[in-house]
Amino acid sequence: MAQIEQFAEPAVLARPHRWPPGDGIGVFHDVRLAVAPEAVPAGTLEARLAERYLSALGVADAGGRAPECRRPLVQYRCHTGVRPVQFALAGLHAHVAHDLVLAVEDTCRARDCEPAALEGEFERVGDLLGLLEERIHDELMPGPDLLRIADPLTHLVSTWSLERAREAAWSAALVLWQLRELPALAEEFTQRNDAGAGLVVRFLLTPCR
Template identity: 30%
Template sequence: MDTAMVVGRLTVGGVLERMGEIERGLESGDGVAAFTRVYRRVTEFVVEDLAAGRFADGAFVERLDVVFAELFFANVDRVAEGREAGRAWRPLFESRADARVWPFQHVLAGMNAHINHDLALAVIETCVERGVEPDAAVHADFLRINATLERAEAEVRAGVEPWFAKLPGEEAEAVKHLLGSFSVARARDLAWQTVEMLWPQRDLPHLYARSAGLIAQVVGFAGRLLVAPALASVPRAHTTAPELPPPTTRHLRLSPG
């Protein structure tokens, strides 16, 4: 069910370990591997910021990070069990082995599903669990994560630009249009608006499920557009996940959630 909220007992260290397991279990050219690699890097940055005390309520952000990741893991598990991914995630999982789709398209499709659909659900679940409202204080820490995401996005773009510069004019324009069609900052702003829309519905399960289901449907449609083949052929050197630093070998000590 697309609207299911996952409450688990993972820690952020466990999140990184699970991401590493997912990466190691997939072929390098798998679209889910491409997304997971980028997501793992973002999570490492969040862990660093938590350890540095950059959030007003680090315990909330830490728990949000875990609840958020578990929504992705739930879809990985569903597909591994032979079931369909949630509607928002289907474009990524169904195109994961399509050699006509550039890995960065898979990354965008994963971000689309995770931010435009999962993020609002994770914020609401974390607020309910911790007995707080999604108020200005929660929103302030939510916005602080944007700076963390910008750091990860800069790394990914740095790895892509040398290849992008070598593309023929028409293909370069196609990729430029694709990259310009998705903005992490805009997606997160929309996710917060979704939080504000869904929060009053949290005690009305039928209405909440219908609203979240409609969001999943729209997000899934956008995902289909993001994984539509954009190039005549994907260069062989770019059929693997984006080049990023290897996973960290240590877990920073954080406060209990």
């Protein structure tokens, strides 16, 4: 624990949990953990993204009221008609559309800087998310034989784009930053952004079998 002021240790992502095999929330968490770097400097956008994710994860794991974008994941987490790749992509969308937006705001407030100063870090986080998406497709997407039977899954997965989700997250973060002196409007915007992300998550979790 001596390094806690210098580094946000991704090892905390591996803390013990009670998720049974196949649990939808655990599916995304395992993939997220697999691409986490060994150490991340505290205060960076990447570290604050992990903090936002862990906060939402802790609420869901404790049975609390999770952000709206994660409520479908909680609701369907054990649904046998939802495939692991769907859980993983739904978790990734919530991570980008909700956690990343708020992480940008957190970082700007902590450094008293404009979002433009974080563009380089945002791109590096984007590279990490790209690795995460690749791992999801490589490890969780069914093979060609199964996909001939599960064509709806192919259609569902192909409709989601990480690049578009990242672009939307950056735009949302810019708007939220502009609203920082108007807390009521900022809160309303945050809630609406969360709700919009929840609609996409729910769509990605459409049962395919």
